[in-house]
Amino acid sequence: MAADAKVKNHVQDIYVDENAVRRDMLLRRIGKIGLYFNPIFAYFFLWSPILVLVIFSFNRSRSVSTFTGFTLRWYNNIFNGVMGTEVGFSTQNMLLALRNSMIVSFSATIIATIIGTMIAMSLSRSNFPGKRILDAVLFLPVVIPEITQGISLAIFFNVLFGWWQSLTGQRIFPGFHTIIIAHVAFNISYVAIVVRARMANMNPRFEEAARDLGANEWQTFRYVTFPLILPGVVAGGLLAFTLSLDDFVVTFFNSGVGTTTLPVFVYGLLKLSITPEINAISTILMVISTVLIGISMLLQGRTALR
């Protein structure tokens, strides 16, 4: 008898409140569904405007509200110099803008990648007073609104050139140099952050081993450090190139005559009206950017360096 009671008691201990379990399961199921739909909503908001743009770049009619059928006409227009019905668009102007964009992006990327890599190296490999502050300041251009950067750079150039004029009597006008300097200014941070992450992931023993085996500082950099951080440098460079290529705000405030870049050109068209050609150009720009960013991310994720 006593033994029996014990067993029962024991079993009762294991009994659970079935209602509580059901309630729990329900909550968890709702949670799961929520978790599943949450990113879908998020991505929908992120991507739907872009999706609309892409879809309407293939729209047969000029309308941007109803889709009437598929065509490549607008892409054809861009590349074959067929003028749109709207004034101001010509393939020649677009290609000119594209050329300007390339000049700016390539120069800014190369300069920003070199300087950004150097900053990343000194921040992660040496110790100097004020390093922590510099480290924090590095992120500023990433968080400061672009409009602030654009305007502040414009004011900076204005002051600088005014001062130069009062000194030498020479007047300097904004142009490629101001755009490129402005782009370098905001790109350095992005490059430095990406390269720094790569450096932080690299075992410092590799560099010590190189020095141990007789490599001086330059040889250590040339044969060990640089090859190991190269994927990070390329990734940083691609990121910089992308940011530079589609930058509008900073460019807008610092451009001069004859330096219209592609995004500024598109903006100019937009002022007249939204045409399917704009959609087509934007789609092409977006595809290029996406591919570059994709490669950049692949490179950043490559091979552990521990």
Next chain:
Amino acid sequence: MAYDIRLKNVVKVFSSGKHKGVVAVDNVSLDIEDGEFFALLGPSGCGKTTTLRMIAGFEQPTEGSILIRDEPMEHVPPFHRPVNTVFQDYALFPHMTVLQNIMFGLKMEGLSGDAAKQRAYEALELVRLPEVANRRPSQMSGGQQQRVALARALVKRPAVLLLDEPLGALDLKLRKQMQYELKSMQQQVGITFIYVTHDQEEAMTMADRIAVMSEGRVLQVGSPRDIYEQPQSRFVADFIGETNFISGTLESHDNGVGHVRLAQDTVVDVQMPKNFSLSSGAVTIPIRPERIGLLPNGNDSPFHNMEDITILTGHLLDSQYIGTDTRYTVKIPGDNEIVVRIQNVDYLETVDFEIGQEVQVFWSLKSTHVLDH
């Protein structure tokens, strides 16, 4: 005697971050001879790696000086020092093949082409890995990487090879094999090895001399036998192997033999080290468990009338069978508990002891020794 490496009163204080200053190495002086296999032994965090890194040139001593072949190394960067390092995690360059890794050091010397290749292959022969030349480090096992790291350092023909726990990442069996190979390799090439380890057995089996470190200081330098037989401090006695510490009071000494009272009616004789700091007072007698014999009380010990044998009576508290030996815990006069290890052999008559039984423990004067704390 030619010294390859001399450390004179070397101090290293790390003063970075929030901590005021960590004294990683505290007034270390070492003279390491040409061709010696020298082990730096101590628990984790005692400053072994820091000492090695100062010799290699990766860290600068805060005080003191380091001489390699009588040259002061103060302003000599690592790439100009005639030493090479085998890192604990090997640090093989991941973007190079094994051959490129090994030839890297030669390339930095300006040696290239067939001559360099030949030396690299010789080095691979030496570590018995000739067939992996074109592999990447990531395609090899830990043991193979270890050998490549060794070849990469040895191909430079350094005066001194520094090894920082080089076998730490290997499994036990491989470690034993590599211990043997490293030792014979060292004898073959005749290079001075400075070998960092926290494994006392490894140090004992491989080294010609051992420096035992604790909290940044070198406590004792000597041959494995010296360190084991004549530990000069409690720490060394405890860290190397197992030791009983018997406490008593030194009453007098004559002819190098001290008389230590354990209890009112018990005085034992011990060997006195030269220049012992005390002539009387509280002392500790360290004695190894395997140096003590055990017999049931009442038996006439075969050693009874021999000179220099100390015999004490006590009773058995515990016995523990551990395969090769049996460990007996015995309470002896003066509230001392000691461990006695008796090897389990079949060619002698075995005695079955019972817990609580009265027993005799005995040891030779040669096994004794005294510490001042």
